[in-house]
Amino acid sequence: MSGDNIFIVQLNWLKVARWERRDGLLHGFLGRRGGRSVGPYASLNVSFRVGDDPQAVKDNICDLKREVGAHDLRIVTMTQVHGDRIIDVKDNRLKEAGEADGLVTEERGLFPAVLTADCVPILFTVRGPKLVAVAHAGWRGTLAGIAAKMVRHLRDSYGVDPSSIEAALGPAVGPCCYEIGADVSQPLAQRWGSLAERCLELRNSKQFLDLRALNRSILEDAGVPPAQIFEVGPCTSC
Incomplete structure (x- = not known):
């Protein structure tokens, strides 16, 4: 609510x-x-790419940072393209990293962010090194292997042992709601075999996909210990 130029932000703030x-x-x-934001964007919208008033988006971001005690941090985003490109962010003045679906940084005071509706947001942290990463995994990014590629990237570029990686998979569309066709299920099954097949369910002659569970399985297959993978939050569709 607002009044006298005071705005109160009530956050849904899920943590590990x-x-x-x-x-x-x-x-x-x-x-x-x-x-x-108002009208069709009435929410804590932080995306400049959906047609919302840019000033409202800026105000939302400032309110958000102040609410979580991160007013001095710089948020860096990417133009998400449903692929597997990963960008290493080394400039703490950067706001937009470019086209990618994964960000990695060792810079203090930098807050890499991923924006999702029903896709899976994945946060990565590592025991030991001061390093964080994020990834955006829709079905196309999952098909491309963005989660596994991030694990390999952290290993090859930063010397990180996959067994030291922890990952959190945030709110995403669940198997209760995510109906898919053969155009999605067949490529996933061809790419990931039994990992994908275990995450497909047939109900009333319709196929449903557990996208978050598939990314969990991919992370496990890449060497991240199951006990270090966390699923946070509900289905975003129901």
């Missing part, structure tokens, strides 16, 4: 309890409750 004990690790999955 285990990560709360990490000194200096600010993280979370934010919902769209609250915000200054």
